[in-house]
Amino acid sequence: MFILKLVLKNALRHKLRTFLTILGISIAVMSFGFLRTIVTAWSAGVESSAANRMIVRHAVSFIFPLPYAYREQLSRIPGITMVSYANWFGGVYKDPADFKNFFPRLAVDPETYFEIYPEFTLPPDQLATFKQERGSCVVGAKIAQELGFKIGDAIPIDGDIYPGRWDFVVRGIYKGKDASTDETQMLFHWNYLNERIKELQPSREGNVGWYILRVQNPGDMPVIARTVDQSYLNSRAGTKTETEKEFQQSFVSMSSAIIRSLEVVSFIIIGIILLVLANTIVMAARERTTEYAVLKTIGFSSWHIVGLISGESLLIAGIGGLVGLATTFPVAAGFATMFPTFFPVFNVETVTIIMAALVATVAGVIAALFPTIRALRMSIADGLRAIG
């Protein structure tokens, strides 16, 4: 109890120094938490991948389409219980310079898409209307809120990959099953796209971007992948079949340099936390050398001294860590508001909170290590002499 009291009093001895150290640690912890949140958000798609879904794409590149005719053939392969498909549409909504106007637009199979992606929850009446109306679309709750889309609104899109002006009517707003579900997509009928493109550019008719397979048994995925890819080995559009997780990972790996840089920076921040704290604790311990010697003279043990130094270090690191963690949430929320569609899912994960708390705690322990060892090794006589 006395040690705790003394730790607190010591920490408040140089209020400005302690405040600045706590501020430094909290900014560093907040930055660490924020960067880790970006890294996590980047790979959110990988983490939320379903275990029973596979993606079939063109063997050369994702940008090449696959024939619609594959659909029927794929559905006959043993182990595959459902086949759906989607196509990247692109296009421009309003001012392209405004980043919030960017959101993924996909042409999908309305009959199967929401079944194969059960994490996209859509009220049954809205789903029924969507299926019936060829020019309709469904938007994610996040962009609906951000851009003010309501049921019945018209969304005009200027095509780029698929030229012309495209008009859609919002007939549904889907919500994610949990916080990790992407709520930023706009989904519309693939048939609508196919029919328009048939008139404009007949050579591009009858193609889909990729197929989504639902399999009976995830353990069969390697066999199914092999079977699918071998089936189209000598066709005009060879395939590459992989699990949804692998598919998502391939996207993430395109940005691996950025992610790695962010990870490196986040770990450099740990070093900064350590230096800021260690500097304060080393200074404090050096100033109090005589006091530690006096306490030992009176009869206090080495463990009391360990408690005093590491207690102060942990207290400062703990407060800095807590403040840093507390500010990570509003900063992340602010970022998500400013760039709502940049990351479909941008949440401070529990693992990030644990990591940031751990970083602050470990920094507290390590920062106290050197001054503690020094104080323990110093003889009482030397400590008393240090009065100068």
Added chain:
Amino acid sequence: MIEVHNISKSYRRDSLEVPVLTNITIDVPEGEFLALMGPSGSGKTTLLNLIAGIDRPDKGSIVVNGTDIATLNESTLATWRSHNVGFIFQFYNLLPVLTAFENVELPLLLTNLSKKERREHVEASLKLVGLEDRMKHYPKQLSGGQEQRVAIARAIVTDPTVLVADEPTGDLDRVSAGEVMTLMDRLNKEFKKTIVMVTHDPRAAEKAHKVMHLDKGELT
């Protein structure tokens, strides 16, 4: 009471071995007030530290109250110090973040006394040094003489048999030094404390029963 027998002590400074004390033998009977004098670097403080058990001799034995303290390990020695020795330093060495009361209470925190008992002991000690009205004051709110009296109260609060004082008047003006020495004299005469005091001040040494001189690590 205190039997120092043939002790030597040297310090290592880089590669040099510097002898500080050489074959010192002294006896301090119970209730004695001994003053150690000598020029700077003569080994006075080192001898005081050895007697108080905060340093160890290279050779020889130091028996205090029947215990050969040179043979005790660190933690036993710490416990022994807390029960047997009170320390008074030249620069008082009070903890600046603690009040006079809390500073005096420090040694009692290592005992099994209840909070109430500790309070009684601290109040009695502070009353003895005439600072019962300064209990809630922090060291920076006290004069040098008052700080040293708080340090004396801290030294006696556990009722140790031996008091060691390292130049207790070295940082005080004449009036304060006089008050402190009067207090030390009272502790010796009235409370029968055995006192070993290092001093440069002949007026302080006058209060001692016996004065020993050290020069270059040897008694003269």
